[in-house]
Amino acid sequence: MLNLNPEQLKQHATPFYVYDLNLLRQTLQSAQQEAEKYNFHVHYALKANANAPVLEQMRQHGFGADCVSGNEVKAAIENGFSPKEVVFAGVGKSDEEINYALDQDIFCFNCESKHELEVLNELAEQKNTVARVALRINPNVNANTHKYITTGLEENKFGINAWELESVIELLQQLKHVELIGIHFHIGSQITDLTVFKNLCTRVNEFQEWFLARNIELEHINVGGGLGVDYYHPEENPIPDFAAYFSLFNQFLELRPGQQVHFELGRALVAQCGTLISRVLYIKSGVTTNFAILDAGMTELIRPALYQSYHKIENLTSEKQEVRYDVVGPICESSDCFGKAVMLPETNRGDLIAIRTAGAYGEVMASAYNLRDKAQAIYV
Numbered sequence: 029m030l031n032l033n034p035e036q037l038k039q040h041a042t043p044f045y046v047y048d049l050n051l052l053r054q055t056l057q058s059a060q061q062e063a064e065k066y067n068f069h070v071h072y073a074l075k076a077n078a079n080a081p082v083l084e085q086m087r088q089h090g091f092g093a094d095c096v097s098g099n100e101v102k103a104a105i106e107n108g109f110s111p112k113e114v115v116f117a118g119v120g121k122s123d124e125e126i127n128y129a130l131d132q133d134i135f136c137f138n139c140e141s142k143h144e145l146e147v148l149n150e151l152a153e154q155k156n157t158v159a160r161v162a163l164r165i166n167p168n169v170n171a172n173t174h175k176y177i178t179t180g181l182e183e184n185k186f187g188i189n190a191w192e193l194e195s196v197i198e199l200l201q202q203l204k205h206v207e208l209i210g211i212h213f214h215i216g217s218q219i220t221d222l223t224v225f226k227n228l229c230t231r232v233n234e235f236q237e238w239f240l241a242r243n244i245e246l247e248h249i250n251v252g253g254g255l256g257v258d259y260y261h262p263e264e265n266p267i268p269d270f271a272a273y274f275s276l277f278n279q280f281l282e283l284r285p286g287q288q289v290h291f292e293l294g295r296a297l298v299a300q301c302g303t304l305i306s307r308v309l310y311i312k313s314g315v316t317t318n319f320a321i322l323d324a325g326m327t328e329l330i331r332p333a334l335y336q337s338y339h340k341i342e343n344l345t346s347e348k349q350e351v352r353y354d355v356v357g358p359i360c361e362s363s364d365c366f367g368k369a370v371m372l373p374e375t376n377r378g379d380l381i382a383i384r385t386a387g388a389y390g391e392v393m394a395s396a397y398n399l400r401d402k403a404q405a406i407y408v
């Protein structure tokens with residue numbers, strides 16, 4: 029249950045993010061407990077939320093770090109993650125980022141193209157070292173999620189396609205400064221239909237057969253992240269069903285002796301613990317609806333504008349009769365809208381508005397567009 033006290037919240041200048049560390053701990057405990065049952069390793073995807081107190085909780089609960097930029101690798105290490113627990117993915121790693129990660133001797137580079145393997149090999153050779161790599165394979169599995177957060181289809185830019193694998197293996201035999209230790213998949217985000225993950229398991233099993241037929245041993249199988257959360261019912265469903273999620277992989281993944289399974293969860297771990305708090309600046313009557321104009325906008329939370337995503341919106345300070353509003357921000361873009369035709373208790377200037385389930389891909393995506401100040405974060 030989220031711990032929000034309007035009297036306390038009123039003391040802060042809006043807009044700001046509030047994070048419920050109790051809910052975060054409960055979520056992490058649940059995820060870790062369920063993963064441990066099968067000896068699965070979970071890496072937290074830093075890109076969902078890289079605030080230091082969040083990273084500290086991740087570390088305390090024994091998660092590794094999944095990074096998609098050099099600065100994320102740096103943030104993980106500076107916040108106490110061991111380089112041995114850091115994996116580094118991304119279609120466009122720069123030389124500088126690769127060199128930094130090589131110097132840190134991170135656990136694994138998740139490589140997304142032949143060209144990247146060649147560059148990584150060259151840079152590792154210059155440092156007289158060997159980089160551990162997992163091939164990020166595009167399994168052509170439909171995540172059935174918004175097209176902007178689907179990553180595992182052949183039309184997407186991510187990963188190595190199945191038909192390229194043969195030539196990748198030939199290439200790897202020539203590259204002396206990369207060592208293949210596993211395969212990696214990540215098919216998308218906000219996946220709430222578990223059969224999608226079952227389909228992924230089937231594909232992973234097929235790829236395993238393919239490698240086995242070529243006598244290639246894979247020590248690590250990384251199935252990525254993507255588990256979704258309930259944006260519609262944050263109160264009733266604050267913690268995702270990690271038991272069902274991990275047990276599905278345990279049931280359907282066919283593993284060889286000694287293989288380790290890795291996961292990269294972001295959203296499922298942090299989305300529900302964060303809320304964006306805003307004040308109502310103005311109420312304006314439109315043709316078919318009223319507008320509630322907030323002091324928070326797409327600069328603080330871009331998900332509705334970018335992915336047409338739903339966030340539950342609540343008025344924390346009014347208990348009057350319900351009225352319908354389009355809840356919008358102050359930014360000069362028509363897409364700067366948090367929700368259309370939202371039923372809220374009659375809302376007035378100064379009321380506190382909570383935009384729920386904003387802990388993942390919220391604060392990290394903030395921008396300074398319109399020269400906006402950065403919203404503060406508070407922890408309760």
Ligand SMILES: *Cc1c(COP(=O)(O)O)cnc(C)c1O
Pocket residue numbers: 073075076094096117118214216217218252253254255292293294295296
């Ligand atoms: C974004 C990302 C994740 C995390 O995705 P969630 O949907 O937040 O769980 C995991 N792995 C990779 C490679 C990613 O890019």
